Amino acid sequence: MSSAAAQRPNGLALFILPGALLFALFFFLPIGLMALMSILTGNPVVAPKVAFTTRHYARMIGDPFYLEVIWTTIRIGLVTTLVALAIGYPLAHWMARIKSRAGHALLLMAVLAPMLTGIVVRTFAWMTLLSDRGVINQTLISLGLISQPLKLMYTETGIVVGLVHIYVPFMVLTLTGVIGRIDERLEQAAENLGASPLRAFLEVTLPLSLPGILAGSLLVFALAISAYVTPILLGGFQIMTLPILIYQQISANFNVGFAAALGIVLLMISLLLVVAYNRALGLVSGQHDLQ
């Protein structure tokens, strides 16, 4: 094949069309409409007279309650991401470095099993563990360690524990791929030159796995800030996050415009994150992509 022909799209390029159509109709159009709804006074289909307005955004900025909701969402997302990284890294490292194939398969199953279990089910599991009469409190009371049940549920800590459990597999799977691609001989070389295993890890493996750390953290953060089930059930309707507020605006108040504005804020947080991620990745990897 000549190089000129290689530049031009060939017949296979047409296969992109169905997917492109799906994205145009069910992704770009809806998000565009959401952006439009967030600056309109009402539904243009139902109401004859609609005008542009900034009142939905003004309401958000003017009321400390909404700013607090946004901050709570980001805070829960950040803490969840950090804990998921701390828990996910050792497991990912083990999975990437384990020699026996059976061991690797078992670890992979242990990580995938929670993923197969569904968000609602796992949140239920944490409710049975964390509630006042749940497994943890009952065990501690029967051991005589505490007399009153600890308040584990309906707290931000409870939400974070549940979210970490739900999203840590994403962190592990992302990290395993990246750690697995790091040549183990680099670590061995460092150890042969006198570095302790810990130092070899800190100075060789850890820096090389930064792209994976970033990718996994971005994924977990994006998932955590958009979580709805876990914050509402483990928070007992007492802790308000953006997704809860958005759904409340739709289901209880039917304030589509305000919900759209809140959605745009959530979208902006996510987009900012992706941009920051790409910047950070550029700084970390320096050279062209590792793939």
Add this chain to the structure above:
Amino acid sequence: MQTTASHSPLHATVRQAAPARTSGRVRHYGRYLYLAINIAILVFLLAPIAVVVVFALNPTPFIQFPPVGVSLRWFEKFFASRDFMQALWFSLEVAVLTTVSATLLGASAALALARGNLPGTRLIVATMLSPLMLPAILTGLALFQTYVLLDVGRPTWGLVAGHTLVTLPYVVRTTLAVLHNFDTRLEEAAQNLGASPLRTFFEVTLPLIKPGVLAGAIFAFIVSFDQFPVSLFLVSPGNETLPVTLFNYLKFDLDGTIGAASVVSIVLAFVVVIGLDRTVGLRSYVKL
């Protein structure tokens, strides 16, 4: 540790030069600590699932620990409940439709991206993967608003379209990974030997990318079957998916029915994964 040192002369000299720093005992303690931490993490990951099974079998109508016995009453209640059964079948229907559409659209898009010489491939790939990075609840909200504006109600195809959007990235990613890895000379060889592009595709390309497509399809099924945020906005009363029904039940009741439903959906997910792998895996032997 000792054996690796013995057949590496460099290693041996270094060990002699710095004997006090990394003694075998410290190494062993480090190794034990590493294993202990990892086992604790595994317990954290798996214990909640075990607890769900325990509560599914425990006969008391509220959370109680330690369990007082074994009964199947929650399973009976689950299978006898019309709401749960309807939701289960609806979820399966949506998941199957989603898997088919996401696999067809995703695999063909990946093929176009890898072999079509399209301009701006990186941007298109990033766009097609973006539903993974964008909060799924936004996809649900945006689709909900669109359906309201267009006055189409809440049809099943609308829900399937939403699910396809959030599952397609998995298929695109797994298929692209396989397409990037395999040797294009195989396709060229087939064509040089006189195969038409169509025949090359069906007899060379398709069998080779099948593992990637299959992995993507399995992901699509699981993600759709467990999908919550998109469904939350798009289901209609009486036509709810299992996660939404479970969630609504959980808001008011905490009895073992949820545990039983959980066990059923876990088993189902495993059956589908293994079944899909078996059937499609078997067919490849029949064909080639």
